[in-house]
Amino acid sequence: MISKFDDVFVFPGDKLFKLENGDNIRIGQGILKKGDCLVAVKPGYLHKDGNKVWVETAQKRYIPAVGDLVIGVVVDRSSEFYQVDVGGFSTALLPLLAFEGATKRNRPHLSVGSAVYARVVSVDRDSEPQLSCLLPGTQHSWVTGETVFGELKQGNLIHCSISLCRNILLGRNTVFTELGKYIPFEQATGMNGRIWVRSQSAGHVVLLSNLIICSENMTNDQLSGMIRSLVSKMTTQMSPTR
C-alpha cells in the first residue's frame, strides 16, 4: 500500500490504498476500484489534489475529460452538430450554436477540415463527448473574432504528445515564455496533443514548430540555452532572406 503521494511512480497492478468506510475520493484517469482497493491501471506519476487521485501518463492518444481545452478538426456536419475529431477514441460533437453570440441565422460556418479550439463540456462512457466554444462571462461575440474559442485560421498545427501539452498548459514547460522573448507569435494549446501556432512568416512558424517538438525531452534550463543560441544564429541568417 502506498501512503506517500509525491513522486511515486506507479505501474499497472499496483495497489494504491484501501478504501475505508466514509472515504470520499474521486478517482481520475489510470485508477480503478477493485473490491475495497484502489489499483493503478496505467504507468505514471501518482497525483493527489484534495480528494482527487489520478495517474499522469505519457501517452499519445487523448482521453477526453470535462474541462479540457482541445483543438479538434471538423470531419463531418449534421443538422445540429459538427463532428469533430479530437484524436480520441470516438469523434466529439460540437453543437452548431455553441459559439458565443451565435443565433440560428447568424452563426459561424465551419467546413470539413477546419480546426476549432473548444472546451470539453461532457464526457460519458456510452456516448460521444460534447464540445463547446462558449465561455461564460465573455462579452465578445464570435463575429468580432476576439473570442478565446472558435475556429483557428492560418498558422500551423503541431502534433505532439499529451504530456508535452499538459506540461505546457500547467506551466511546467516554459517553451512559450522563452520563445516569446525573441519571436512574436500566437499559440493555442489543446490537451489532446495538438498545438496551434501562428507567426509573421512561414519560416517563423516552421522554426517554432520544430522547437516546440524538441522541447519535449528537455529540461527548462537546456531549453532556454538552446533558444538563446538559436536566436543569435537566426537573426544573422533569417533577416537577409526577408
Next chain:
Amino acid sequence: MRDEPVSLLEKNFALEALQADIRVDGRKLDEARLVNFEFGSQYGTVTVRLGKTKVFSSVTVEVVEPTTDRPAEGFVTFSVDLSPMASESLMLEYLSSGRTSSTLEEAAEIVRFLQQTIRESHAIDTETLCIVAGVQVWAIRVDIHVIDHCGNALDACCMAALASLLHVRRPDVTIVGNDVFIHGLEEREPVPLTVHHLPISVSFGIFLDGDLIAMDPNLQEESVMEGTLSIAVNAHKEICAFRKAGGAPVETSLIFKSASNAYLRATEVTVQLEKALKDTYNRNTIASVKPLQVETTKKAFPLNEQVQGVTAVWKHVVEQHALENEEKREDQPNMTSISNTEMKVFISDSEGSYEKVDELSASTDSDDETAPAVIARPRGGKGRPKNKK
C-alpha cells in the same frame, strides 16, 4: 477510413511554406530527409529509416527449378507488406477486411516500381542466378515490410530492397559432373550476389498545379501533393526507372532539374550505403572469425533445402564451437547470476544504444540552418530511453 484527419490549416500551411521556399520540417526544397541503414546479424536483413519512415527488409535465397521457357534464368521477386502497424488507416483497413494489406494498391505500385528499378534495369542479372541450366537456379525473394509510414514509403522500400540484396550471401556451389554441391556456410565463405549498379529511387512531390516540385515529401506534404515523380538513378548518372503516374502536369524543364537533383541525392545515398555495408562487414568478420575456423567435413546438402541466412547451417558451426568451449568452463550452480550480472549487463548495454538512437533521431528530425534545433538537443546525459512523442 478514419485516420487522424489532416486539417485545412496544415494543408494550407504546407503550401504556404513551400511557396516561401521552406518545408514544414525545415528542409530546403531539394533536400531529402536523412537516411540510415541498420543491418541485422542475419544475412540479408536490413532496417532502413528515411526520416521517420521505417522499412524492414529481408531476403530469402532458395534453389528452385527454372521455368521451361527461360531455363537459364533465376528469379528475383519482391513482396511489399504495408504492415497494419504503419499507420492508423492501414490498421483500420486490416481490422475491417482481415488479411489483405499486402494486396493494397499502394503496395502493388511499389512492387511494380521495384521490379522496374532492380530487375528490369539489370541491377541484378537473372542470368547470373543460374546453377545448372534447365535444372536448378537461384530464386531470390525480397520481403519488404513498411513498419512506420511517415511519407515517401516508395524510396525507403527501394533502398531497403537494394541494401538487403547487397547484404545477402548465397552458399557457394561447385559442380562436379552431374552433381551439384551446395556448400555450407562453415565450409566455404558464402558468396554475395552480383549487383551491377545501384539504382537509388528519389521521389518528388508535385505541388501547386505542377509549378513546384519538392524532394522526398513527408506526411503533411503528401496530404496536399498533386502527384509524385519518382526517378531511380545510379551513380553513373543513368536513369534506371522513371515513374509519374498521372497527377498534375509538370513542365519538362522542371523534370530535367529534378533529375539532376535526383542524381546528387543518389550519389549521396550510394556513398552512405556502401559505408554502412563496410561497417557491418568489419563488425561481422570480427564476430565470426572464430566459428568459421572450426574445421568441418565436406558434405553435400540436399538441393532443395532452403539455405537461408544463417539459421540451418550455422547450427553445425555453433555446435562444434560450443563443444570446445564447454570443457573449459568451470561449474558454479547458482541462479543469482540472472539477477546481478545480467541486470548490470543490460543496463549498460542499453545506455550505449540509447545514446546512439538519440543521436540518430535528433539528426533526422530537422536539420538545416532554418531550424538548427538539433544542435542544442540534449545528448541524453544519462542514457535515457528515447520517448519520441
Next chain:
Amino acid sequence: MSEFASLGRRDGRKAYEIRGFRCELGYLERADGSCRLEQGKTQVVAGVYGPLEARGRNELPDKTFVDVSIRPCQGYAADYLRLRERELKEIFVATIAAELQPRSCVSLVIQIIENDGSLKAAMINACMLSLLSAGIPCNWIASSCTVSYHSKDTFLLDPTLVEELEGHATAVISYGFEGPKPVPSHNLIGLSCSGFVSSKDIYFSSLSYSQEACKKVYEFIQLVTKRSQTIDGEQLSGIDH
C-alpha cells in the same frame, strides 16, 4: 541438479541465466505505443493502436476487443503463427482492463525482425512494453520467459534457437505482476508447453526458476517505462504546488 546445469552454455551463460535485454520505447512514430525489443539476438518490433472505435464483428457491447497480428520476417503469415496470435491474444485479453472502454478495440501488431529462440516470450514482453507506452489500462504487468527442457533432467532458461531445437520440450511461461515494489505478487497467466518433459519434479522446479526470470523481466519493463517518462532523471510530469 545434474552436472549439466552447472556447465556453461555456448554463449557463455549459465543454465538459469537470461540474455541481455535492449529496448527502444516509442520506436514507431505513428503507432500509439510501440517498442523494439532485443532479447539476445532475437529482435521484434511491436506496435499498439488503441483504443480505436470497434466496428462490425469486432464490436463487443461490454468490453474492449483485442486483436493480435504477427508478421513474419519472411513470407506470409503461416498457420503456426495463427496459433501464436491466438495464444498471445488470450494473454492480453486477460491483461488489458477490458471493461473500462466498451465497444473499443485495441490492436497489437508484432513484426519479427530476427528469431534466435524464445521468440514468443520476446513477443509477449514487447507487447507489454508497447501497451504501457500507449497508456492502455492493464490489470497487471505481464512478463514472460521460455524454458527449454533437455535430457538428463535439465532445463535452460531463455534458450537460443539452437538450444530450442536440441531440447525435447519448450515451455513459455508468463506471469502477471501486481503490487507496489517491496513484494510484488505474481500470478501465472499463461503457460504453453510443447513436447515431452521427463518428470513432474523437473517441471515444477522449472516453474519456480522461470518465475524468478520473469521477475527480472518485470523489473526491466518497469525501468524502461519509468525512464521514458523522465527527462534526465528529472521528473517529466513534475508535481506543482
